[in-house]
Amino acid sequence: MESGRQVAVFGAYGHTGRFVVAELLARGFVPVPSGRNAGALRELAEEHALEARVASADDPASLDRALAGTVAVVNCAGPFASTTGPVIEAALRAGIPYLDVAAEIEANLDTFAHYRDRAAEAGALVVPAMAFFGGLGDLLVTAAMGDWSGADEAHIAYALSDWHPTAGTRRSGAVSRERRGAHRLRYRGGRWERRTDAAPTLDWEFPRPVGRRPVIGEFTMADVVTVPQHLSIPDVTSYMTAEAARDVVAPDTPAPTATDGSGRSGQTFLVDVLVRSGGAERRATARGRDIYAVTAPLVVEAVDRVLTGRTRGVGVASAGELFDAVDFLRALAPHITFDHHRERTA
Numbered sequence: 001m002e003s004g005r006q007v008a009v010f011g012a013y014g015h016t017g018r019f020v021v022a023e024l025l026a027r028g029f030v031p032v033p034s035g036r037n038a039g040a041l042r043e044l045a046e047e048h049a050l051e052a053r054v055a056s057a058d059d060p061a062s063l064d065r066a067l068a069g070t071v072a073v074v075n076c077a078g079p080f081a082s083t084t085g086p087v088i089e090a091a092l093r094a095g096i097p098y099l100d101v102a103a104e105i106e107a108n109l110d111t112f113a114h115y116r117d118r119a120a121e122a123g124a125l126v127v128p129a130m131a132f133f134g135g136l137g138d139l140l141v142t143a144a145m146g147d148w149s150g151a152d153e154a155h156i157a158y159a160l161s162d163w164h165p166t167a168g169t170r171r172s173g174a175v176s177r178e179r180r181g182a183h184r185l186r187y188r189g190g191r192w193e194r195r196t197d198a199a200p201t202l203d204w205e206f207p208r209p210v211g212r213r214p215v216i217g218e219f220t221m222a223d224v225v226t227v228p229q230h231l232s233i234p235d236v237t238s239y240m241t242a243e244a245a246r247d248v249v250a251p252d253t254p255a256p257t258a259t260d261g262s263g264r265s266g267q268t269f270l271v272d273v274l275v276r277s278g279g280a281e282r283r284a285t286a287r288g289r290d291i292y293a294v295t296a297p298l299v300v301e302a303v304d305r306v307l308t309g310r311t312r313g314v315g316v317a318s319a320g321e322l323f324d325a326v327d328f329l330r331a332l333a334p335h336i337t338f339d340h341h342r343e344r345t346a
Contacts, residue, residue: 007303008032008070010055010063010087011077013040015166015256016101016131019263019296020076021048027300034066035077057083063090072303075100078168079175080107084128088115092124097306101131101295104172106179108134108225112316120315127317129222130302131295132269135319136286136336137223137238139329140273141231142320143340144284150232151277156223157204159213159270160244164256166292169248186218190234204239206272207285207339215239226318233275256292264290283341286329297335301328 007024011017012033024031025048033044036056045052055066057077067073067090075087080102088111091098102108111128119126129135137156145151165173183194200217219240227236247253256265271286288294302319305311311322319328329338 004028004030005307006030006032006070008034008053008067008073010034010066010073010075010083013037013044014076014078014168016168016292016295017076018044019293020074020101020299021050022262023296023300024303027304029300029303032066032070057086060086060090063087064093067091067094067096070094070096071307072097072099074299074303075102078102078104078172080104080172081110081175081179084111085114088126091126092118092122095124097125097127097303099127099130099299099302099306101299102129102172103131103133103169103222104176105185105220105222105225106176108222112225112229116316123314125306125311125314125317125322127302127306127319127322129226130299130319131222132291132298134222134226135298135302136271136294137221137273138226138318138320139323139325140271140284140286140338141223141227141233141236141275142325143329143338144273144275144282145231146282146343148275148277148282151275152233153235153237153276154227154231154233155237155239155274156221156227157206157215157239157272157274158219158221158244159204159206159210159241159272160247160291161266161268163244163247163291164254164265164267165248166255173248184218185220185224187220187224187228187236188234190228201242202239204241204272206270210270214242216242216245219245227320229318230321256290262293264293267291269294279345280343281345282343284329285339285341287337287339288335294335297332301331 021031041052053066055062077083204215259266
């Protein structure tokens with residue numbers, strides 16, 4: 001990797017954006033912090049001796065100035081329903097790759113629907129949901145699939161020790177709920193269903209030391225958008241441990257609190273992926289700490305691979321479609337511990 005290349009980070013002063021800036025610096029890139037809050041940008045830029053560029057999603061000229069001279073842009077500014085379109089458009093004008101860390105289901109569906117043809121025709125690369133929700137699950141499902149060309153079903157189960165949401169998570173969740181109304185979404189039979197019944201509660205047997213835990217079934221996250229975009233799996237379901245699901249919706253749950261010098265919280269996670277085809281099943285798992293902090297090595301590793309040509313194709317692509325999933329997951333050590341389990345009969 002050549003050092004010193006400028007990468008724009010839109011929403012750089014947000015909780016996740018700050019982790020992304022730090023990871024870019026650690027990897028030898030020069031982050032270009034951008035966003036609408038001039039004061040927060042100035043503070044961040046002074047802390048790291050960087051050039052801040054004020055820009056707003058509703059001002060295309062300001063976005064063009066923010067991206068000038070950069071080799072890629074990472075969008076960390078939610079709610080993504082408001083920022084993905086304008087920042088993708090700016091990236092297309094600048095002729096640079098676009099990546100985001102969007103967990104909003106609707107925003108990710110919009111990106112695939114609205115930009116797949118345009119990005120492919122332009123030879124551009126747009127990578128949505130390159131984050132803990134979306135990217136990591138997609139990579140794990142792809143790794144678990146191995147040489148299978150298709151599967152009957154994929155399950156992505158999240159065990160979070162707790163979930164203290166950031167202000168950005170709360171804002172994005174509110175936007176998603178407003179767009180969905182009284183409905184929830186699930187992916188069955190190769191299509192999206194809008195349902196009004198309550199999501200089911202069941203138990204999931206996680207690997208040790210987590211073990212059997214109650215989970216909310218059909219707790220649909222961004223992985224359920226990304227996986228079917230490139231894998232032939234008609235049923236894709238994600239699950240969340242019940243305690244964490246309660247945390248994220250409770251109005252009095254505090255924001256994450258740093259427990260070390262890097263700013264990471266004490267939250268731990270285990271993502272358990274199971275794919276089934278006929279009478280066989282395959283599994284892959286990932287363990288780590290702090291779902292917001294771990295998004296930074298995920299998206300920066302993706303930036304590095306995009307800029308060094310270690311990709312498969314162009315257009316709008318999810319993580320597992322674009323990268324060698326097993327190699328990518330192994331490259332995330334020590335941030336993530338990845339286990340690739342043997343195939344067994346279900």
